Amino acid sequence: MKSILLHIDHDQAMQARLQVALDIARATNGHITCLQAVSYEVFAPGDFYGSAIAAAMPVIKENADNLRAKIEKELEHEGVPFDWRFVYGIAPHRLLEASPLADIVLVGPVEAGSDGQGPSALVGDLVLKSPVPVLVVPKDVRSFDIGAPILVAWNGSSEAAHALRAAVPLLACACKVTLASIAESSDKARFDFPSSEGARYLSRHGIECEIVEIPRGEASIADTLFSAAQVRDCGLMVMGAYGHSRLAELLLGGVTRRMLSDPQMPILLAH
Template identity: 70%
Template sequence: MKSILLHIDQDAAFPARLQVALDIARETNGHITCLQAISYDIFTPGDVYGAAMAAALPVIRDNAEAQRAAIERELAHEGVPWDWHFVYGMAGQRLIEASPLADLVILGPAENGMGGRGPSSLVGEVVLKARAPVLVVPGEAKSFDIGAPMLVAWNGSAESAHALRAALSLLACSCKVTLASIAEGEGPGGFDLPSTEGARYLSRHGIDCEMVAIPRGEGGIAETLEAAARMRECSLIVMGAYGHARLAELLFGGVTRKMLSAPELPILLAH
């Protein structure tokens, strides 16, 4: 992961994702691009004459500059190369525009203006449209051990294959990779690609893995995957995002949506 795109915001999870970005950059000799975006759009619906925008923008700019100064002071002592991009516009769109030459985009799980209730709309937008995998870091993360065990959620879909391929450089550093599939019974949800194909792909890149089939727990697929990762002391879950129709995900709550509501450990997503 030589080029890491880090979303700068003042949400509670930011210190965690900054630390994770630093840990990954150190281990991979990577470069961190800090992207800080301020949008005028948040004032548009109820601010016909622009009065609220005119009053609030100087405060928002001052807060953004104060945050930038504090982060730059910290980065100056971390020994990791970095640069800073300050832009106007919606954060999701600006991150997507900056993603084509990024190896990884790092976001928080609850950057949705809802106090952390439910999955982030920003994450969903960036995962679906960015040209790079997205690493979602929960606010409770203290660090990222790149050599720890990692779990790949495998359902044989193109999305899970994309996620596996996108995570390759991180998986290569792991002491143990588990390719986990959830047994859901027979039916149209069967695997397009068996887990043996995923294992064969990893082996071509010099990565051994353990293939496991895990019975689905009473709590559902998301809870089953998280429990399997905890049991193996994993530092990361890798999974394909929005494998079903996005409308169905939003209406009925797919695995991706549930995993992002309150992730217990970092999740690497690719669509």
């Protein structure tokens, strides 16, 4: 993946995804495009004349400039080619505009200024609308080994198939690929694409994989998948996102929402 689109913001996972972007760029001889979007669309109740927004503008711009200076200084000593795009507007919109000529978009699980509870609206918008996969990087990640084992969460859906296809460049670098599904008798009939079909697709790209069916047990699907990945020393999980409508996921909960609320490793998502 040679064209890496990196979201720049003040959130807690900024340094983590910067490091992951650098690791991917070094491994693939890639280029990092740093996109920093600043929005002045601040809603202030009763601020009919925009005085609060006007007062906040210099502070917002100064903070953005300071962050840019800090990150550019780091990048200048990394030996990785990069460019910087500073734009005005809402981050999801600007990232989507830039994504058609990217191979992957890197974001954090929560937005700057949030209470730390994911998933963020930014992640949801990008995953549903972006033509390329979205890599969500938690704040505790210190590095990204592109050759580490990868677990693909497989439920036979078209979303899972899209994620598998999007992840091929990374899967081809992994020392081991596991295609894991959660065994639930009530779900077996709904598998559109059995695991064997996913494995056959990967084999055409020269990628061997192990097919694993994991008993459901008492834990949630999200926790079961994370445990399966950790037992196999995986550095990345690949999964299809929002198999149900996003509104249903928001109201009722769902695997995507639960995984992104407390991600325990980088997760590559596609819809």
